[in-house]
Amino acid sequence: MTFQRRILLFATAVLLLAAVGVLAVLRASSRAEENDHARAGGPRISAGAVSLAPGEGGRRIVFRNMAWGPHRDELATVPAGAPGGDRTASGVSCLRFHAAGGTGVCLQADRSGVQDGYKAVVLDARLKVVSAHPLNGVPTRARVSPGGHLAAWTVFVGGDSYAGTNFSTRTSVLDLRTGRLDATLEDFTILKDGKPYRSADVNLWGVTFAADERTFYATLGTGGRTHLVRGDVGARTVTTLRENVECPSLSPDGTRVVFKKRVPGLPAEAPWRLYALELASGAETALGEERSVDDQVVWTDDRTVVYALPGDFGADLYSVPADGSGAPARLMDSALAPAFLG
Numbered sequence: 136m137t138f139q140r141r142i143l144l145f146a147t148a149v150l151l152l153a154a155v156g157v158l159a160v161l162r163a164s165s166r167a168e169e170n171d172h173a174r175a176g177g178p179r180i181s182a183g184a185v186s187l188a189p190g191e192g193g194r195r196i197v198f199r200n201m202a203w204g205p206h207r208d209e210l211a212t213v214p215a216g217a218p219g220g221d222r223t224a225s226g227v228s229c230l231r232f233h234a235a236g237g238t239g240v241c242l243q244a245d246r247s248g249v250q251d252g253y254k255a256v257v258l259d260a261r262l263k264v265v266s267a268h269p270l271n272g273v274p275t276r277a278r279v280s281p282g283g284h285l286a287a288w289t290v291f292v293g294g295d296s297y298a299g300t301n302f303s304t305r306t307s308v309l310d311l312r313t314g315r316l317d318a319t320l321e322d323f324t325i326l327k328d329g330k331p332y333r334s335a336d337v338n339l340w341g342v343t344f345a346a347d348e349r350t351f352y353a354t355l356g357t358g359g360r361t362h363l364v365r366g367d368v369g370a371r372t373v374t375t376l377r378e379n380v381e382c383p384s385l386s387p388d389g390t391r392v393v394f395k396k397r398v399p400g401l402p403a404e405a406p407w408r409l410y411a412l413e414l415a416s417g418a419e420t421a422l423g424e425e426r427s428v429d430d431q432v433v434w435t436d437d438r439t440v441v442y443a444l445p446g447d448f449g450a451d452l453y454s455v456p457a458d459g460s461g462a463p464a465r466l467m468d469s470a471l472a473p474a475f476l477g
């Protein structure tokens with residue numbers, strides 16, 4: 136063996152040992168972060184199987200884990216009856232997530248191209264990818280219909296907050312039965328106050344689906360105002376119903392929506408309160424949460440809704456009765472975008 140080859144082999148060995156050392160330090164650091172969080176009262180998290188299948192594993196919550204450590208941003212699960220218990224992490228990372236009927240939609244970072252971007256990934260009950268769709272903005276909302284046949288997602292394509300008026304969104308709806316993707320709900324026919332309506336400033340966001348796997352509700356923003364709209368995926372129409380409604384969430388029985396309402400006198404950066412709307416009568420009820428909530432709530436059942444507020448590790452989940460009674464209660468630390476399954 137030549138002297139030059141000995142030097143080359145020695146240098147290669149040194150580099151390999153250095154790489155192993157760095158990897159070991161990084162792994163130890165991640166474990167230390169997770170253990171420190173657990174010792175501080177945070178959840179214990181371990182890798183395992185996570186299922187979206189209806190009726191499998193009992194009543195449970197699947198959500199984006201926000202706790203620091205190697206499983207941060209991964210979909211994780213806990214029993215619905217023990218939301219503060221040990222978490223099982225899936226290895227699938229999402230920025231926004233929702234699931235129903237054995238189908239999940241995961242909005243995630245996409246680093247496969249020359250430039251980093253985002254994509255919407257449809258998942259089956261075992262978290263296997265069914266389809267992936269590039270996004271032209273920053274993920275903000277996601278929903279799956281109760282039967283798992285429709286998925287919707289919203290991104291910011293201009294601006295990064297709903298608090299002001301200088302933002303632009305794009306909302307897409309995918310029909311998994313036919314494979315049809317409506318890239319933007321702005322292509323649907325808009326009926327405002329009973330008449331066809333078009334405007335360059337139209338934005339639609341915050342979809343919530345009905346059990347018929349066709350009807351949906353959403354927010355229409357135009358002219359500096361927001362409106363609750365009812366949409367029809369088959370007819371490709373949206374019809375305005377009421378002003379000052381944002382990010383509606385339809386109750387499991389289909390009779391009410393809980394939504395964000397802008398309340399005069401509140402700070403411009405925190406303008407909302409949660410309200411419930413009876414669709415048949417039009418009666419509104421303020422919920423017990425007095426903080427400003429910038430989230431699309433999720434119903435746990437016909438009586439209670441869950442939503443995110445800023446927390447020490449990004450977000451925490453809270454629950455409050457949907458009839459205006461009671462007071463908010465912290466449900467889970469370091470969690471976001473829950474889906475209640477089973």
